[in-house]
Amino acid sequence: MDYKIVIGLEVHVQLLTQTKLFTACTTEFNPDAPNTQTQPLCIALPGTLPVLNRHAYELAVKAALGLNCSIAKFTKWDRKQYFYPDLPKGYQISQYDMPMSFDGWLEVDDADGHKKKIRILRAHLEEDAGKNIHDESGRGEDSKVDLNRAGTPLLEIVSEPDLSSAAEARQYLDELRLIMQYLEVSDCNMQEGSLRCDANVNLHIVQEDGQIAPTPLVEVKNLNSFRNVEAAIDFEVERQLEEFQLTGRKWGDPGVMKETRGFDANRGTTFAQRGKEDAADYRYFPDPDLAPVTMTDEEIDAIRKTMCELPADRRERMRTVYELSDYDREVIMNHSPQLSDYFEETAKISGDGKQAANWVTQDVLRELNDRDLAIDEFPVRPVVLGAMVKKIVDGDLTVKSGREVFAALLETGLSGNSLSPATVDQIIEEKGLAVVKDTGAIEATIKEVLSRDQNAKSVEDLKGGKQQAAGPIIGQVMKEVKGADAKMVREMILKIVQDS
Amino acid sequence: MLSEDDIHKVAELARLNLSEQQISELRPQLSKLIDYVAVLEEVDTDEVEPMVHAIEQTNVFRDDIRSPPLPREGALANAPKTDGKYFLVPQIIEH
Numbered sequence: 134m135d136y137k138i139v140i141g142l143e144v145h146v147q148l149l150t151q152t153k154l155f156t157a158c159t160t161e162f163n164p165d166a167p168n169t170q171t172q173p174l175c176i177a178l179p180g181t182l183p184v185l186n187r188h189a190y191e192l193a194v195k196a197a198l199g200l201n202c203s204i205a206k207f208t209k210w211d212r213k214q215y216f217y218p219d220l221p222k223g224y225q226i227s228q229y230d231m232p233m234s235f236d237g238w239l240e241v242d243d244a245d246g247h248k249k250k251i252r253i254l255r256a257h258l259e260e261d262a263g264k265n266i267h268d269e270s271g272r273g274e275d276s277k278v279d280l281n282r283a284g285t286p287l288l289e290i291v292s293e294p295d296l297s298s299a300a301e302a303r304q305y306l307d308e309l310r311l312i313m314q315y316l317e318v319s320d321c322n323m324q325e326g327s328l329r330c331d332a333n334v335n336l337h338i339v340q341e342d343g344q345i346a347p348t349p350l351v352e353v354k355n356l357n358s359f360r361n362v363e364a365a366i367d368f369e370v371e372r373q374l375e376e377f378q379l380t381g382r383k384w385g386d387p388g389v390m391k392e393t394r395g396f397d398a399n400r401g402t403t404f405a406q407r408g409k410e411d412a413a414d415y416r417y418f419p420d421p422d423l424a425p426v427t428m429t430d431e432e433i434d435a436i437r438k439t440m441c442e443l444p445a446d447r448r449e450r451m452r453t454v455y456e457l458s459d460y461d462r463e464v465i466m467n468h469s470p471q472l473s474d475y476f477e478e479t480a481k482i483s484g485d486g487k488q489a490a491n492w493v494t495q496d497v498l499r500e501l502n503d504r505d506l507a508i509d510e511f512p513v514r515p516v517v518l519g520a521m522v523k524k525i526v527d528g529d530l531t532v533k534s535g536r537e538v539f540a541a542l543l544e545t546g547l548s549g550n551s552l553s554p555a556t557v558d559q560i561i562e563e564k565g566l567a568v569v570k571d572t573g574a575i576e577a578t579i580k581e582v583l584s585r586d587q588n589a590k591s592v593e594d595l596k597g598g599k600q601q602a603a604g605p606i607i608g609q610v611m612k613e614v615k616g617a618d619a620k621m622v623r624e625m626i627l628k629i630v631q632d633s
Numbered sequence: 634m635l636s637e638d639d640i641h642k643v644a645e646l647a648r649l650n651l652s653e654q655q656i657s658e659l660r661p662q663l664s665k666l667i668d669y670v671a672v673l674e675e676v677d678t679d680e681v682e683p684m685v686h687a688i689e690q691t692n693v694f695r696d697d698i699r700s701p702p703l704p705r706e707g708a709l710a711n712a713p714k715t716d717g718k719y720f721l722v723p724q725i726i727e728h
Contacts, residue, residue: 150697151697151699152697157698158699158700159699168720169702169705171708172700176703178711184695185694186694186697187695187697188696188697190694214646218720218722267724267725275714275721275723276721276723276724277716277721278719278721414646419686421686421687421688424691
């Protein structure tokens with residue numbers, strides 16, 4: 134059966150503020166001390182009034198500009214009303230018909246590798262609810278409510294249904310996360326719930342008569358990892374195909390309503406959640422407690438000026454300036470903006486982007502993972518690593534010796550000693566790792582080694598044209614002259630044997 | 634006149650558990666209120682910019698600076714039920 138997958142994503146991103154959206158209460162992630170981060174407004178005590186956090190609004194504008202959105206010159210706040218124990222006021226302050234930003238886009242690569250624009254319908258600010266903890270014993274015990282999170286600023290980013298595969302959805306999310314992280318708008322930490330995703334999925338099935346039959350729309354809620362988003366979409370495609378073949382039910386048929394489903398990460402399946410008897414009726418209306426917000430072009434430009442380079446631009450620069458492979462570039466950029474900065478500094482100092490990328494993606498990343506360090510805590514700073522890599526680039530140090538120097542630098546740094554480019558020289562000196570460019574000295578050593586009794590057989594073999602016989606001799610020479618370049622030694626051995 | 638279904642729906646949205654007698658009492662009352670407000674529909678508003686907010690003031694901000702939270706016992710003081718750490722509510726059936 135021929136069909137097209139139609140996906141729209143709703144992403145909630147927690148903004149990096151000190152305080153909540155409408156009150157001066159801390160937003161720290163603290164699930165271990167429930168209900169210790171509330172103020173009268175968070176728990177909806179009578180007589181409390183919300184006042185907007187300026188920084189939250191500015192971060193939202195910055196994020197929206199990063200998503201290529203237009204910024205509203207006038208925006209207001211609306212009450213979205215529903216009853217749930219994690220929502221103390223009985224309504225959520227959100228934005229309904231006049232969102233603070235709209236009409237943006239992000240780019241992904243489609244299946245043919247072409248750039249494809251995914252339109253963003255809107256991005257608006259709203260407050261988070263608290264957290265419900267349900268009794269899972271089956272004994273029907275009370276649910277627990279923690280309101281620490283209630284009132285935390287969220288940016289809800291709603292895409293148009295322009296995504297056509299799980300892979301495109303993944304790319305969209307990766308790019309969105311990078312933008313938020315590079316702009317320092319959100320840490321997008323999914324474990325802590327700073328980025329949450331709902332996926333709207335259905336299929337457009339081409340029927341025999343050429344007519345398109347859309348399957349009933351499904352919203353999969355609360356996907357807490359990008360992998361789960363992909364898995365949920367893949368599962369829904371199969372499920373909706375089967376269901377359509379079985380029932381022929383279409384979106385738009387009488388009685389067909391949007392279905393809300395949950396995702397079971399252990400089984401990789403979605404499951405029906407209790408359908409609301411009535412379609413949601415949130416009875417939005419303007420919040421009379423909050424003043425609207427206006428923005429002038431000058432104010433928007435002022436925020437635009439605080440923005441750093443966007444990931445898409447940086448990616449292009451990484452490619453052209455440092456000549457990185459797509460793979461190296463993605464590894465570095467997707468890790469963090471901090472690692473990208475670290476790489477760029479190392480590359481500048483060493484003068485060789487490719488070499489710098491090798492060291493950063495292999496050696497530095499391996500140590501960060503093994504030692505569970507953040508890049509900012511890594512003791513070998515770019516000024517030191519760059520100096521070392523430069524020696525390799527200049528032919529003063531072999532890559533193999535470089536590994537030894539790197540290990541020594543790390544050990545020195547981790548034991549609390551400060552490192553500088555001079556430390557690199559010191560270690561090379563102490564360990565005798567400098568590349569010996571004095572060919573006279575190397576030649577003398579080679580002659581000495583060749584004259585050793587134990588090597589008589591190898592010398593015979595070499596004369597007979599067996600080049601692999603050079604191996605043990607190279608090893609012995611390298612032992613005598615540390616820091617000699619193995620390739621050069623090999624060539625010299627072959628020449629000396631030939632000439633003799 | 635509003636229908637009984639209308640009253641049921643409004644009651645459901647407000648989580649009000651009304652008896653049949655209350656519904657038959659409230660139905661004409663609520664209808665009367667709506668009729669009263671419906672007078673506004675007689676005004677010609679074609680040339681009037683929709684009003685989105687009742688106050689003229691805009692851009693009321695505060696800085697992103699923390700002030701101390703409530704102590705937990707304060708936050709939980711009015712809870713109908715608590716275990717000393719959480720608000721407790723009757724089990725929420727998820728699915």
